[in-house]
Amino acid sequence: MARLTRYSKFESELDDIDSGELMQMIQEALLGQGMNDPYDPDPNTRPSMDDLFDAILNALAEKGMIPDDMLAEAMQGGDIQESRLGQQIQRMMDKLQQDGFIRKEFEDGEGGGAGQPGDAKFNLTDKSIDFLGYKSLRDLMGGLGRSSAGAHETRDYSSGIDMMGELKNYEFGDTLNLDTTATLSNVITKGFENMDSGDLVVRQSEYSSSAATVVMLDCSHSMILYGEDRFTPAKQVALALAHLIRTQYPGDTVKFVLFHDSAEEVPISKLAQAQIGPYHTNTAGGLRLAQQLLKRENKDMKQIVMITDGKPSALTLPDGRIYKNAYGLDPYVLGATLREVAQCRRSGIQVNTFMLARDAELVGFVRRVAEMTRGKAYFTTPYNIGQYVLMDYMSNKTKMVN
Secondary structure (H helix, E strand, O other): OOOOOOOOOOOOOHHHOOHHHHHHHOHHHHHOHHHOOOOOOOOOOOOEHHHHHHHHHHHHHHOOOOOHHHHHHHHHOOOHHHOHHHHHHHHHHHHHHHOOOEEEEOOOOOOOOOOOOOOOEEEEOHHHHHHHHHHHHHHHHOOOOOOOOOOEEEEEEEOOOOOOOOEEEOOOOOOOOEOHHHHHHHHHHHOHHHOOHHHOEEEOEEEEEOEEEEEEEEOOHHHHHHHOOOHHHHHHHHHHHHHHHHHHOOOOEEEEEEEOOOEEEOOHHHHOOOOOOOOOOOHHHHHHHHHHHHHOOOOOEEEEEEEEOOOOOEEEOOOOOEEEOOOOOOHHHHHHHHHHHHHHHHOOOEEEEEEOOOOHHHHHHHHHHHHHHOOOEEEOOOOOHHHHHHHHHHHOOOOOOO
């Protein structure tokens, strides 16, 4: 019998909430800007245990899960962390650590007493990254219906070990997946003493390709301006895509690049806590780094998935300085960006762009990128970008990118 949870009056002990439920409750805070200062672009900034305390407190309050007497006591006291409610949340935080969802760390020379977060920071573990990725994938794919699992299917055949294709006469270089019945039939009619290689029959297997993907995430300040958070949905998509590839396409690789004034690779373990900033959009720098990462991969298919809401507005000069122009499509910046796009085309890299804005100049730019690399262009909103991104990646499972 399923457990009944009453959010209006949470009558059972808060200790009954397991770590998985708690992670689901604070998912938005972990992935969003709630634990990050959008005006502090320091990439090494990590959320503190106090931030985690506040996230759990807010989640419990929003769902009405705090008993009235415990809430009243906490509001009347001086330090909420010293109240019964505060101690309860501390135990929840300890449980997250014990169950392997977070890793508590202190800066050099710092410490904290028992039950005191102090200046301690925390990182999400691989377990929590997988949990958040699975949760995002389930949410984003929920309305898409059933999808196939496995490697990238193509129209081509090979003679590999997955013997589900048509029969063919053996040719030099084929793997000897012999179809015994057909081969014996050829040999018996002419005698074993007259057998030659032309009598061998092999069963073809469907050729499964592997893919290397670099996801480029725009983290310029426009991604959180005008009261709309576009960066959190982009991170949810990236985590879901990583989970999809790890679980369904183990031969594939996926890497992540953040681009702003410049560009840098970010490991999957740091992606959930990535922040907005610096300010501008160095698309050329992101494309250049993505190409460098893809060149190291020996895969049949290579693609860049770029999620952005702004026009290219920055460029890294040969001497390392950053040239910036936030007003209109600067011809100098645009020219350098399109040269990187052309290099992608020459390298056989497809660029699929997901634009979170509808400005006429941006629409024209994205369409030009898609045409140059024979990629795809989608103009979406933060509310449906997850489905579009995953649908696009899934569509590549049923056709070869030539």
